[in-house]
Amino acid sequence: MDFKNSQEFALKLDKADPLRTYRDAFHFPQVNGSDVIYFTGNSLGLQPKSASGFVEEIMKDWRELAVEGHFYAEKPWWDYHERLNAKLARVVGAQEREVTVMNTLTVNLHLLMVSFYRPKGKRYKILCEEKAFPSDQYMLQSQVRFHGYAPDDAIIEVAKRPGEHFWRTEDILQVIEEHKDELALILMGGVNYYNGQVLDMAEITKAGRATGAFVGWDLAHAAGNVKLQLHDWDVDFAAWCSYKYMNSGPGNLSGVFINERYLNDPEIPRFEGWWGTKKETRFLMQPRFDPIDTADAWQLSNAPVIALAPYLASLELFEEVGMDALIAKRDRIVSYLEFILAEIDKEVESTFEIITPADARACQLSVFLHGEGKSLFEYLMANGVITDWREPNVIRLAPAPFYCSFTDMYRFGQILKMGILDKTGN
Template sequence: MRFENTADYALRLDQEDPLRHYREEFHFPQVKGKDVIYFTGNSLGLQPKSAQRFVDDIMKDWRELAVEGHFYAEKPWWDYHERLAPALARIVGARIREVSVMNTLTVNLHLLMVSFYRPHGKRYKILCEEKAFPSDQYMLQSQLKFHGYDPGEALIEVRKRPGEHHWRTEDILQAIESHRGELALVLMGGVNYYNGQVLDMAAITKAGKAAGAMVGWDLAHAAGNVHLALHDWEVDFASWCSYKYMNSGPGNASGIFVHEKHQADPDIPRFEGWWGTKRETRFLMQPRFDPIESADAWQVSNPPVLALAPYLASLELFEQAGMDALIAKRDRIVAYLEFVLGEVDRQVESTFEIITPPGARGCQLSVFLHGEGRPLFDYLMQNGVITDWREPNVIRLAPAPFYCSYTDMYRFGEILKQGILERTGA
């Protein structure tokens, strides 16, 4: 498709956008009296306007019903989390019984590793990508030390090739094959937080399973962003946060996936709590754990409904829009952003290098701003472009399709160009 870097053309793309009305469903911060250009949905999604109503409903029920809200609220609290499961299952490509909501992301990964990191004999190593998100690194290292292993020896980190900014799938598959007799677990980020690369989760999962390892995914940057088929890929487990592309609010509750083939295993180790027991027996207060035959069995405590309320509000928007439509717009708006960057690059002295590999992209483009530094980022922020800076000179741009417009992409290009020209005195 031939793009144009003009305001009229960007407006025409917006007018043709079947999802354009969803922009009105979100609150935008303002800078200098205008809605910001928001590129950090990969860090914290904007607030859905409906979220306040969902929270207010719970506050009203708490005020008027107190403890009876567990059973007699319009959306009873005791099964509130179950309302999220159908939408989540569609977003991550799962069966409803394979998903649940609880805790936060790293907590969930630790709890899931109780079940799925089960080292024995020579099979004790964990494979991940180099420089995984720090929380994943800390989690994996601490798990290995907890089991008595040296992370320096037991953690296999697949590296990028010298001079390259992304992983090659063949290198990951080769690493799995090379360690097939030692691997207990493959656990990676489905979309890398730094370079925005979408890993080939289907191929990596297949290779990990063939090597005899369990396979799990951290989907923090993937859920609500890219196509997922966790059940069909036969992923063992996964977890994701809800506050990035799924717009549930800062630090909010995390989703989990446990493949149904593990749910009937009576011997699977698991840290258990009251809320993982069957609904039919939960209030009998029996001394023996009676697990729900679903991912809910991994719940430890009753879910925090005030946190789940904005998550449910956002998921209703996902149900209305559908992942196929969101992904279609994502691809088009990211392509237009890349085009605008190229146009600006030709007009100024700086050089932009997109390090997110073509063919392996979600919403995010990570861009080296060669010749530029932190002052350009500060200029963007001061002029209403909310983006993300990573040392030494990378900005992460993530135009979420729910609320970003093509006009935003054009306006960003103009602000970016002006910031560089002011710096150079041109």
């Protein structure tokens, strides 16, 4: 389709959008009396309007049933998390029994390392991407130190080529091959938080597993954003937060995937707790752990149902729409955003460089604002464009398909142009 930089054309795209009504399912902050243009679903998704009802249901049960809510609430608390598993499995391409929800992301990665970072002999090294998200870096460094290794020796970072802003799959595969006899674990971000690049998870997993290493993925920026096939790709494990594209609320719970080959494996090490025991024997208070035959065996404590409630509300929207429909709109709206940026670039004396590779992108465009400073970001924020800034001069734009419109993309372009022209006095 030939795009046009006009409000009329953007409205035409919105009218033809099969997901247009879902915008009304979310609460929007307002600036200057209007809904914001929200580009930070990659940091915190908007609140579904249904979420408060799900939370209030639990508050009501707590108020009226107290402890009996564990078993006699309309949605009993003791198995509340199970209501999320099937829906979540469809989002990440897993079997229902391979998925659970517990804790938060970095906590879960640490717990999963108990099972999947098992250094022995010359196999003690971990491969990750250069400048991974800081929490992942800290987690990996502390894990290798815990096992008695020096991070500078035990952690292999795959670098980008000089002068490039993205990773090449062939370079990652080459590093895997070079270190195939030393690798205990490959753990990377499926979508890089900074440049928005989607890594070739299928190929990297295949290459990593061929070396005998475990392969896991941090899917913080991937879950609810890209088409995942964790089971079919034969991934060993993965974890993700739920508050970005999955709209579950600030700092909310993390999802976990554990390949079915490790379920019912009596030899696998893990930290264990009461909620991972079989439901049939849990309240017998037996002294020995009797693991559930699903990923729930990795759970430690009873689930915080008040936090699970908004996650379930969001997952019901995902269930209605499906990932294929979300991805179809994602690709179209991101293409229109790219077009708008190019059109505005022609009209002003600035150069926008999109550093997210065209053949490996999802919802996010990371844009270098050459010749512009943070004052332009501040202008956008003051005028109702909620985006974020990353040093030295990158803004990340993530038009989440559930609630962003094509008209938002057009309006953003006009505000961006005015911000540059105001600065130059033109």
